[in-house]
Amino acid sequence: MRKRVAIILLLLATTWSLGAVDFRAVGPSQVPVNQSFQIQYIVDEKCDNIQPPSMAGFELLAGPYTSTASSFSFVNGKRTSTYQKTFTYTYMATKEGTYTIGAATIEIKGHKYRSNGLKISVIREQEQAPQMSTQRQSDERSERQGRQERAESRQRQQSPSIFMRTEVSKTHAHEQEPITLKYKLYFVGVNDVQLAGVTKMPDFDGFLKQESDLEQLESRVETYNGRQYNVATVYKNQLYPQHSGDITITPAHFEVVYTSPGSERDPFGQMFGYQEHKTLKAPAVTIHVDALPQENKPKTFSGGVGHYTMTPSISATEVNANEPITLKLDISGSGNMKLIKTPEVKWPEGFEAYDPKVSNSYQTTDSGMAGTKSIEYMAIPREPGDYTLPPVSMTYYDSESGSYKTLTTPSYSLHINRGQQRKDTEVSDYSQEEIKQLATDVRYIHTNDLSALEPGSATPAAIQVGTFGWWLCYIIPLLIAVIVLIAMRQYIQANSDINQVRYRKANKVAQKRLRNAKKLLDENQTNAFYEEVERAAMSYLSDRLTIPTADLNKETITQLLEQKNVPATLIEETKEVLSTAEFARYAPSTNQDMNALYSKTVELINQLEEQKL
Amino acid sequence: MRQIVLVISLLLSMSMAAQVEFAQANALYNEGKYGEAANQYEQLINDAKAELGLTEEYADVYYNLGNAYYKQGELAQAILAYERALRLKPRMKDAKENLRFVESKITDRIEDTHSFFLQDWLIGFRNLFKEQTWMWWSIVLFSLMLVGVLLFLLGRESVVRKIAFHCAWISLLLCLYTGINAITLHQRDLNRSEAVITQGVVNAKSSPDRSGTDIFQLHEGTKVRITDQLGNWYLVRVAQYEGWVENILLERI
Incomplete structure (x- = not known):
């Protein structure tokens, strides 16, 4: 069993060792003169004995530093591992030109591996990217001076420094004129710089602020006060001054984390470095804002x-x-x-x-x-x-x-x-319901015969307001009326004159006749006496009642007296006197009768006079 | 004699032509050719004006013209036509109805807050009759007053005189009222002091000048009263407002 495992492992090992060793060189393709740069050799196997290629024209400043990285992972129960070892050499080019660097060799388990070669062109300092320092012009200096300075610069670069600066595009601006504000982080000699947060940001009172998208936080090399720094812009915005005067932007506070290489005396510090927190203050800045000219300022x-x-x-x-x-x-x-x-x-x-x-x-x-x-x-x-x-x-x-x-x-x-007039809606509805008004429209045109359009049948009126004819229409009736009035007045006047005289003289006439009658009575002329008495009474009544002689009779007299509200007894008396005088003329009468009639008549006239007919 | 016959026949033929034209215009209206119908009616009216003057019967032509304009959406022209129809025939019901209807479609709604209802009523009553009618009434009432005065002056009987006196003063008042109506209508027709805004939107100015300040705004179809004239400008009055309007923006009734 153990033998078998050993065999498998051996096999695996051989396969790895046979084909999968990755050994490569990584370095810049272009470097400036007198600038340090790094070349790294990366290998994914354990090894120690690396042989760098010959580096003619380059000066080895440091190295090789080695670093290793390994990782293990289990995926679906399968174990995989990666391993990487990096050898870092720091060189500095001394002369311009294009150099071909040969391969490095490495021996792993008895096998020799070769890395890829590199081609590096060394350029003059002036040609480098603008963010790089342009201060040093070593061409003019001696090699030795240059070396000395380089050494100093290295030393200076090694003393760590980190700070913030506030940069504005202008400190003198008009109202509403855009100003770009940047907070920049300057650092040198420290590693792994990270912005941990913004502790305090000014409130930009007096400005309208437009924040800008910040490009990737990347550091560039910049020279400040004769020293080179890595510079990163951490905040950028655009400010539009809203009023004139000196406006101060208060300081901003940023918190950064970085690793400092530690002191040289401490070998451990040199090796691991310290991680440090630090709050950096970006200084305040004052912007002088000019007001926009008020004179000739248009309304628009x-x-x-x-x-x-x-x-x-x-x-x-x-x-x-x-x-x-x-x-x-x-x-x-x-x-x-x-x-x-x-x-x-x-x-x-x-x-x-x-x-x-x-x-x-x-x-x-x-x-x-x-x-x-x-x-x-x-x-x-x-x-x-x-x-x-x-x-x-x-x-x-x-x-x-x-x-x-x-x-x-x-x-x-x-x-x-004029747009199109909308059409009238036509709606038909068959279900029985109350009449409803669908739309309103003008009433239909008149299509009658216009028979009266025939000329002459209706001529425009001859008499119109303001014309002479119109005035005549008023003047003629007025004249007629005036004429009628005058004529009537004259007639009445004429009439009333006679009557008036007769009326006024009625009593006088009657008295005269009565005196005459008295004389006749004394002379005993009977007929003449009666006649005189009758005439006295008759003429008196005629004058007073304005009765024409033609109409003079007892009936008219009675009627008029009644109209004038004369007492009935007096009317009776009048009638009696009149009839007595009338009849006595034709009948014989005594002196006594005549005397009685006379006094009666006198009495009657007096009474009638009192009535004021 | 021969001449008279000739004149009569000429007049007759002209009237016949008018009849035919009127019927043609009506036919065009029925076909929905409102524009052509309106032209025809206008022609008819212009001919009449040129030859004999407008008689009462032309109220119908104006009325139909108003309808034709309304159908084309020319509200101001329609209102003008109806107003003119009513000048010829003040109690033409259809024209009144259509005028009221078209006036309800225009933008401006004039509400004269300064006018008293009695005044409106009096004006309405005045417009019921023509100038001629009022004039004749005035003359008749004047004569009646004169008779009354005569009877009062010459009458013997007190009853007769009393009646005559009352008759006279009532007649005098009525004569004055009818006479004033006749004169007012006459003045209105003579000065053509009423006009209708024909342009879509019109700004009345503070002075008879295009650069004058805009005082108020009038819209198409609004009736205004012209109170003064200066060059091409009219001083118009609407309700309580008064301002100058250029003559091309309105048309006199």
Whole structure:
């Protein structure tokens, strides 16, 4: 049993040893003169005796350092293991040129293995990447001086140093002008530097902050105060000053973890290093912010600072009513793009305007945000007609020329056509239900004969308000009325004059006649006396009651007296006097009768006078 | 004699032509060719204006024209046509009904808060009759008043005089009322002081100038009263608002 296992193991061992030994050399293809670089030989078997190739033109600075790494894993009960041993040599090139480095050899269990070869081109220091130090110019120096300095530099590099710096793109800026701020970690002579966290970050009061995506945390070599450091940018943002004056950004605190190589006296420290925690402070920085010039500041200032162009485009200038029109403004350039206020578009009255749609496509660069901001304004005209869309203006502060600049669109004339009138709905419904109104419409046209359209049948009226004829219509009746009035007045006047006189003189006349009668009575002229008495009474009544002589008789007199509300006894008396006087003329009578009639008549007239007929 | 016969026959032929045109326009309307029908009606009216003047019967033509415009969605023109129909025939029921209907479709709803209901009623009553009718009534009532005055002055019997007196003053008041109505209507038709906004949206300005401040906004179909004129600008009044509007933006009734 044991023999069998041994055989298997042996077999396995041979198979490994036979084909699977991986031995390779890893190194840079390009190195600058006087710079240390490393070549590593990696082998996946246990071994010790490596023979490096000859390195003509290179100076061995250190090495070989060996490190081993092994891992075991069980997958589905199967054990697999990997093993890696690395030999590290540090060299320094002394001369420019292209070198071919031969293979290294290694012996494992009696077998010799060869690594791959390497080709290294050594270049001048000036040609190296810009982040590398350009300070030293060894060409001008003697070899010896160079060596001395190199030795110093090595020594200096070996003294560990780690700190933070605050870097701003400018310390003097205008309001809204973008400033890039970076926190950079400088370190040298320490390994495994890690950013453990941010303890304290300034609140950037007075700025609008736009954080930038940080590229992979990679370190670059930079020279600071004549010394080379590995530098890593740990934080980057863009700041837009919001007010003028000196604005101070308070310090930031970062916590880092790194391994320091330890002191040289401590052999263990040299070997393992110490892991250290340290809080680093990035110093405060003050930015002097200038206000934007207030004079000549246009009303349309949008808050934009930088450099921009504007490209307007309109979807259509002639549409039907209720069809939308879109005005698009493309503002491109660089600056504080995000803070540009959307320019106001004054759509004509009768347009239903919608909120503008803003789409941004810009990237954060060191000069601010660069790209395009597209603003789409949509409006729907509701009424047909011709309208003018006034120009749209956007003013920004050009930080290059230091002045305000206004971008303006042209003014568009819009023609809105009348849209299609919607058709009247026709609905038919067969089920029996209450009548319901489906729609309202105008009443139907009149299709009658218009027989009266025949001319002459209805001529326009001759008499109209304001014409002479119209005035005549008022004046003629007025004249007629005035004439009638005057005529009637005169007639009445004439009539009333006679009657008035007769009325006034009635009593006088009666008294005169009565005196005459008295004389006749004294003379005993009977007939004449009666006649005189009758006439006195009759004429008195005639005058007082205004009765024409033709109508004078007892009946009329009685009637009028009744109308005038004369007492019945008096009327009776009047009648008696009248009839007595009438009849006595034709019959013989005594003196006594005549005296009685006389006094009766006098009495009657007096009484009637009292009645004030 | 021969001339008279000639004139009569000419007039008859013209009227016949008008009849035929009217029937044609109605037929076009029935076919749904509202635009053509409207043109035909307009033609008919223009001919009448040029030759004999518009008679009451042209109210029907205006009414049909209003319908044709409404069917095309030209609300302002429809309102104008109905208003003109009502000028010729104030009590034309269909025209009133359609005018009310079309006015309910326009954007502006004018509510004159300053007008008293009695005033509205008086105006409504005034518009029931034509200027001529009011005028004749006024003349008749004037004559009646004169008779009353005469009777009062010359009457013997006190009863007659009393009745005559009351008749006279009532007649005088009514004569004044009808006369004022007649004159008002006459002035309205003479000055054509009423107009309808024909443009979609119109801004009334503070001054007769395009750069004037916009005071208020009017929409198509709104009826306004013209109170003054300066060049191409009308000072219009709607409810309690007053502002200047360019003459191309409205049309007088």
